[in-house]
Amino acid sequence: LTERLWPMPRQRAIGSFSDLTLYVDALECARDSDGITAVLLRSALAPRLRSSRRVKDQALSTLRSVLAELEAFGWLSRRDAVPEPRFSLTTDGKTALQTADERSFLRLLATQLHAAYTIPGWFVARLWTINPQTGEVIVPAPAHGWSATGSARAEAKWGPELQDETTAARRRAQQANPGAFPVSDDAWLDAVGQAWLHVLTRKRRKLTPGEDAFPWSRSGLALAMRMAALHLLFAATPYGQAAPDIEVGRPLSVKTFKPWCPRLQSLELVAYTDWHPSVVGRLLFPTAVFRNEDGAPFEELPTIRHPDGRPLFLHQPSWQSLRERFWSTLATVYQGIARVTGLRYVSLFDVRDEVCRRLRISPTLFDRYLGRALEEPQPESGWQLSLETDVREDVRSGGQLERRPISVAGIRYTIIALARRPTAPGRTT
Amino acid sequence: MPRNPLLRAPAAVSPVPPERYARFGWLRNPFPDVPYVIVGAEDPRSNGSIYADSVHQAEQQRFEELLVPTPDRPASRMAFLMDAAVGRGRGIGKTAFLNRQRSRIMSDLGWFVTRQTYLLFAAHILPPAGTNNRKFWQFARLLITSFNKQEVIAQLLWRLRAFSGLIPDAVLDEAEEVSSTVGDNDWLAEHHVPVEHELIPAIKERLTTAGVEPILAEGLATYGHSPEQFWTGFLRHITDYRWRQMAGTWLTNDLVSAFRLGGFYRGLVFVDDFEKIVNGQNTVERRTFADDIRYSFVEGPTRGAQTGFYSLLWVIHPYLQEILGHHWNAAGLDRCCAVTGDRSATCRIDFNPISAANAEGLVAEYIAHARQPNFQAADRLSPLTPAAVTEAFRITRQLPGHLLIWLNRVVEKAIDEQWPDFAPARLTQFAQAQPPALPDETPEVQPLAAPEADLREGGA
Numbered sequence: 001l002t003e004r005l006w007p008m009p010r011q012r013a014i015g016s017f018s019d020l021t022l023y024v025d026a027l028e029c030a031r032d033s034d035g036i037t038a039v040l041l042r043s044a045l046a047p048r049l050r051s052s053r054r055v056k057d058q059a060l061s062t063l064r065s066v067l068a069e070l071e072a073f074g075w076l077s078r079r080d081a082v083p084e085p086r087f088s089l090t091t092d093g094k095t096a097l098q099t100a101d102e103r104s105f106l107r108l109l110a111t112q113l114h115a116a117y118t119i120p121g122w123f124v125a126r127l128w129t130i131n132p133q134t135g136e137v138i139v140p141a142p143a144h145g146w147s148a149t150g151s152a153r154a155e156a157k158w159g160p161e162l163q164d165e166t167t168a169a170r171r172r173a174q175q176a177n178p179g180a181f182p183v184s185d186d187a188w189l190d191a192v193g194q195a196w197l198h199v200l201t202r203k204r205r206k207l208t209p210g211e212d213a214f215p216w217s218r219s220g221l222a223l224a225m226r227m228a229a230l231h232l233l234f235a236a237t238p239y240g241q242a243a244p245d246i247e248v249g250r251p252l253s254v255k256t257f258k259p260w261c262p263r264l265q266s267l268e269l270v271a272y273t274d275w276h277p278s279v280v281g282r283l284l285f286p287t288a289v290f291r292n293e294d295g296a297p298f299e300e301l302p303t304i305r306h307p308d309g310r311p312l313f314l315h316q317p318s319w320q321s322l323r324e325r326f327w328s329t330l331a332t333v334y335q336g337i338a339r340v341t342g343l344r345y346v347s348l349f350d351v352r353d354e355v356c357r358r359l360r361i362s363p364t365l366f367d368r369y370l371g372r373a374l375e376e377p378q379p380e381s382g383w384q385l386s387l388e389t390d391v392r393e394d395v396r397s398g399g400q401l402e403r404r405p406i407s408v409a410g411i412r413y414t415i416i417a418l419a420r421r422p423t424a425p426g427r428t429t
Numbered sequence: 430m431p432r433n434p435l436l437r438a439p440a441a442v443s444p445v446p447p448e449r450y451a452r453f454g455w456l457r458n459p460f461p462d463v464p465y466v467i468v469g470a471e472d473p474r475s476n477g478s479i480y481a482d483s484v485h486q487a488e489q490q491r492f493e494e495l496l497v498p499t500p501d502r503p504a505s506r507m508a509f510l511m512d513a514a515v516g517r518g519r520g521i522g523k524t525a526f527l528n529r530q531r532s533r534i535m536s537d538l539g540w541f542v543t544r545q546t547y548l549l550f551a552a553h554i555l556p557p558a559g560t561n562n563r564k565f566w567q568f569a570r571l572l573i574t575s576f577n578k579q580e581v582i583a584q585l586l587w588r589l590r591a592f593s594g595l596i597p598d599a600v601l602d603e604a605e606e607v608s609s610t611v612g613d614n615d616w617l618a619e620h621h622v623p624v625e626h627e628l629i630p631a632i633k634e635r636l637t638t639a640g641v642e643p644i645l646a647e648g649l650a651t652y653g654h655s656p657e658q659f660w661t662g663f664l665r666h667i668t669d670y671r672w673r674q675m676a677g678t679w680l681t682n683d684l685v686s687a688f689r690l691g692g693f694y695r696g697l698v699f700v701d702d703f704e705k706i707v708n709g710q711n712t713v714e715r716r717t718f719a720d721d722i723r724y725s726f727v728e729g730p731t732r733g734a735q736t737g738f739y740s741l742l743w744v745i746h747p748y749l750q751e752i753l754g755h756h757w758n759a760a761g762l763d764r765c766c767a768v769t770g771d772r773s774a775t776c777r778i779d780f781n782p783i784s785a786a787n788a789e790g791l792v793a794e795y796i797a798h799a800r801q802p803n804f805q806a807a808d809r810l811s812p813l814t815p816a817a818v819t820e821a822f823r824i825t826r827q828l829p830g831h832l833l834i835w836l837n838r839v840v841e842k843a844i845d846e847q848w849p850d851f852a853p854a855r856l857t858q859f860a861q862a863q864p865p866a867l868p869d870e871t872p873e874v875q876p877l878a879a880p881e882a883d884l885r886e887g888g889a
Binding site for chain 1: 884
C-alpha cells in the first residue's frame with residue numbers, strides 16, 4: 001500500500017520566510033554577480049514590506065535558507081564552502097528567471113516546493129480529508145481579550161479556567177462551521193492540556209525577572225491550541241483514521257506551519273485568515289483541489305499529483321465567467337459587514353477574506369479582479385465601488401499588521417464602500 | 430432692509446409651524462427627538478422636566494429610604510443605582526430619574542422629603558468621557574464645578590447673605606426670586622445694602638472663622654452668589670497644579686465647613702455614568718481612587734468623613750461591578766457599601782424596566798404638555814390608544830427612552846402621510862421600515878455562510 005502514501009520529503013528544513021519574491025531577487029542577484037553569498041545578497045536587497053511592516057534588512061539566517069532552498073530546487077549550485085557558501089546560477093535557474101510572467105513563475109515554484117517538501121500537495125489534500133464537504137478548517141484560539149485571572153495563575157496548573165476556555169474555543173469553531181473542526185471534546189481537551197504543559201515547561205530563550213506570565217496569556221493558550229490542532233488534524237495520520245497518509249512522522253510543526261500558510265497562499269493553493277469576524281482563530285480553506293475531471297474554472301497543475309494519480313487543479317475562474325458573481329458576492333459581503341459594524345467604509349481586509357472564502361478564489365486573484373471591477377463600468381445592478389487608502393487604526397499595530405495587504409495597480413487599499421448608484425430622478429409629465 | 434450682512438439677525442420664528450400638529454390638538458410634536466435627557470436643555474421634551482412620578486415610584490421610595498435622612502431614619506453615606514434589566518442599560522430612564530430627584534430636592538432644599546427637619550442639597554454629576562477624570566483630584570474638581578453650575582454654591586451664598594444681618598428684613602421681604610435679588614449685587618445696591626464694603630468682608634470673615642481657607646473664602650464671598658461670576662472670577666483661574674493640591678481638601682474640608690455654616694445637613698451627590706470614570710483608569714488608578722474615596726468620605730481625618738456630610742449615589746453599569754468590585758473591596762469600602770456579593774443588595778437601588786401601564790402614564794404626560802389649551806380630548810392618550818402604546822412599547826422592547834423617540838418619528842410620519850388613526854397594525858408596519866435604534870443583541874458566533882463555489886467533482 002506504500003505507493004498510495006505521500007512520499008517522504010527530500011528536504012525538511014524550511015526557511016522561516018514567507019515572502020516569495022526573495023527567491024526572484026536572489027536569482028537575479030546570482031545572475032548579475034559572479035556567485036553570491038548570504039552576506040552579498042543582504043547588501044544587494046532593498047528594504048521591503050512584510051505585509052504592512054517595513055523590514056529594512058533580512059536576517060542572515062533567512063537568506064541562508066533562501067539560498068539553501070534554491071539549491072534544493074537545482075536553481076543554484078554551490079561553488080565553494082569556505083569561508084561562506086558561495087552559489088552560482090544553474091541553467092535551470094536561468095530558465096526559471098526567464099519565465100514569462102508572475103503566474104507561470106508561481107506555478108513553477110509550486111512544482112519545485114512540492115517536489116522538495118511534499119507539503120504543498122499534501123496540505124491541500126489534507127484540508128479536503130478533514131472537511132470533505134468544503135475543505136474549510138478552523139484552528140481555534142481563545143476569545144479576543146481573554147486571559148486567565150489571578151487565581152488561575154496562582155494555581156499554576158491546567159485548571160478549570162483554561163479548560164473552560166478550551167472547550168469554548170471548540171464550541172465557537174463548531175458553531176461557525178460544524179465540519180471545520182471535527183474533533184471530539186475529550187480529544188481536544190486532552191491534546192490542549194498536554195500542549196499547554198509543553199508551553200508551561202518550555203525552554204525560555206531569555207530569562208526575564210518575575211513570574212512567567214506567558215502560559216496564562218491569550219497567546220500562551222493560543223499556542224497550546226495551535227500545537228494541539230496540528231497534532232490532531234495535521235499529523236501523519238488524519239484525525240479519526242487508522243493509517244498514515246504520508247511517509248513521515250510529523251509533517252508539520254508549529255514552527256513550519258507558520259511560514260507554510262502564507263507561502264501556500266501566495267502559491268494560490270490555500271487561503272487563510274486569522275481575523276474573520278465569525279471565527280476566533282485561523283480559518284483555512286483550499287483554493288485548489290485534486291480531481292479527475294477537467295473543468296472550465298480550473299487550471300491544471302499536472303506536476304503536483306495525489307498519490308492516487310489525480311492531478312491538482314487550481315480554482316482560477318476567468319474574469320468574464322466570474323464578473324457578475326464577483327460583484328454580487330462583493331455587495332452581499334460588504335452589506336453584511338456594514339450592517340454589523342454600522343459603518344459605511346468597512347475594512348477591505350474583512351471583505352476580501354470573506355469574498356475569497358465564498359468564491360474560493362485566492363487573494364491574488366481577488367486583487368486582480370478588484371482592479372478589473374474598478375476599471376470596468378459597473379454591471380446593470382448599479383453598484384458603485386469606492387476604495388480608500390486610509391491606514392486603519394487596527395492595522396497600525398499588533399497582529400493585524402501581518403494581514404496580507406490588498407494592492408490594486410500598486411496602490412494599497414484598506415477600506416471599501418459600496419453604494420447603489422443613484423437612479424436618475426423620474427421626470428413628471 | 431439693512432445692507433450690511435453683519436446686521437442680519439436670524440428669524441425668531443419657531444422652525445415648525447404649530448398648525449402642523451393642530452390636527453391632533455397639539456402645539457408641537459409631544460415626544461422628544463433625542464433619545465436621552467439633556468440636563469439644562471431648552472427643549473422641555475428632552476431636559477427631563479416632563480416626568481411621570483408614577484413610573485419609578487418604587488425606585489423613588491427606595492432612594493429616599495437609603496439616602497434621605499428623616500427624624501426617625503438616618504441615611505447611608507453611599508449607595509449604588511444599577512439597572513435590573515438584563516443588558517439594556519441605555520434608555521431605561523436613569524438620568525431622567527436622577528435629574529428629577531435633584532430638582533425635587535433643590536426646589537426646597539430637601540425640606541419636604543426630610544419632613545421639615547434638614548436642609549439638603551443635591552448635585553447630579555455627569556462625568557465627560559475620556560481620561561480626564563481618572564484621578565481623585567480631577568473627580569473632586571468635577572464635583573466642585575458641578576456644585577457651582579447647579580447653583581448649590583449659589584444657594585449657600587444666598588443663605589449666608591440672608592443670615593448675615595446686613596440685609597434689612599424689609600429688603601429681604603421684598604426678595605421673591607432669590608437669584609435676581611439677594612443673588613444680585615446691583616439689586617442689593619439699589620436697596621442700599623453696602624455689598625462691597627460690608628457684606629462681602631463679613632461673609633468672608635464668617636467663612637474663615639468656620640475653617641474655610643482664606644483664598645477660597647474670599648472667592649466664595651466675592652463671586653459665589655452667581656454661578657457665572659464664580660466661574661469667571663474664581664474657578665477659571667485655578668491652575669491644574671493648584672487643583673491637584675487643593676481639590677480634595679476643598680471638597681472634603683473647606684466646602685463642608687462652609688455648607689454647614691450655611692445650615693446644610695447633607696449633600697447628596699449623584700454620580701451618573703460612573704463607568705466613564707472607571708473605564709479610563711488603569712489598575713493602579715482604580716485602587717488609588719477607591720482608597721481616596723474611603724479616605725475622603727468614609728473614615729479619613731476630613732470634615733466630610735467626620736460629619737458624614739456627603740451621601741454618594743454611584744450609578745453603575747452591570748459590567749462595572751466586575752471590574753470595580755475587586756478594588757472596592759480591597760479599599761475596605763465593602764464594609765460601608767458593598768458593590769458585590771449578598772450584602773450589596775442592602776445598599777443598592779435596582780432600577781427596573783417600566784411596565785406597560787406606566788408606559789401609558791409616561792406617554793400621557795408628554796401628550797398633556799403638548800396639548801393646545803381649550804382642546805377637548807377624548808381621553809388622556811388620544812389620538813393614541815392604549816393598544817397603540819402597548820404595541821409601540823413592545824416594538825421598542827420596554828425601553829422608555831427608545832419608546833419616546835420612536836413615537837416622535839411615528840407622529841411625524843402620521844402627519845406626513847395623513848394617517849387617519851394610530852392603529853397598532855400601522856405601527857408594526859412602520860417599525861419594519863424604520864425600526865427603533867435599539868441596543869444590539871447579536872449572537873455570539875454567526876455561522877459561516879456556505880461557499881458559493883464547490884470545487885469538488887460534480888460541484889457547481
